[in-house]
Each structure stands twice: as C-alpha cells, then as structure tokens.
Amino acid sequence: MRCVYGLALAMVFALSACVATTPEGETELVSEQVRELAAPGQDLTQVRLESDGCYWYRYNGPVETTFLPLLTRDDRMICVRAPAS
Template sequence: MTLNRVFILATLPLIAACQDISGASNGAPNQFIAEVPESILEIAAPNQNLNALQIDPIDGCYTFEHVGPVENTMLPLRARNGRPICTRLEAPAGA
C-alpha cells in the first residue's frame, strides 16, 4: 500500500509537466496578416513564408513563420538586401 502512494506521488510532477503552460490555446484565431501590402511582397527576399506574416509589437518589424522539423519559429522578414522589413523607422544610434 505504501509503495502505491510513493509511486503516485512520484508521478504527479511528471503529469503536471505535460500541461500546456504557454497560455496559447489550441483553438486560437489566426493571428497572421490577412492581406500583405504589395510593397512588402515586392521587397521581400525569396524563400520566406509570405502567407504567415505578423508584426512584432516590440520593434514593429515583420516576422514570418518558419516551419522547422522540430518546431515553428517566428523569424524576421528580410528584404533582398538582408535588412529587416519594419513598419517604424529605426532611431539613430546616438538618440
């Protein structure tokens, strides 16, 4: 009887680790931009997912969803010259 209690108490942290604590629900609405501006499509570098774009609220730059073999990651959307595409102007370095 005591062995069963020890087993149950030992497995509780493992079961708790399986919970989704990210705050994201499985039924979340699509948060990607529905209509991407034509100017963004023209300057974006190839091989980026232009169907899954968001604007990062921290820096105002566009990000796209990269679907990898293990996880999906939001990466900065880059122009053909390699610079990130943003909705806000960057502040000067001395400001």
C-alpha cells in the same frame, strides 16, 4: 485501482489530441509593397507585425515552428518604423 489510472491516462491522451495551439499574435495579409521587398524563400502566408514595428513570418523548421524576421534581398528587416534606440 490500476484500471482507473489507466483509464484516466487514456482520457488525457485522447483529449490532448483535440487541443489546437494558436500563435501568440494575429497574422495579417501582407501588402504588395512588402511582397516586393521580401527576399525569396520566405513564407508570406502567415506574417505578423510585431511591437518593434517589423514584420515577422512563420517558419516551419524540421524541429520547431517559430517566427523569424521578414528580410529583404540584402538581409535587412522589413519594418514600418525604425526601432527605438
């Protein structure tokens, strides 16, 4: 019986390596105007436009990968429309 549980556990680990995670939203190409506005040090290869009308970029940190707001040089969010109040 232990052999069956061990084999099942090994199969779960083997199959979990085949699963690829996908981001919550689709990323898009950034226009040249947005590239000029963006502050240096932000990865512009994976940027998405959220429902709030602002651009967010994928940040690969030491612990986790998350999306952060795309900022200008003076720390303002880059948006295509003003957020609703």
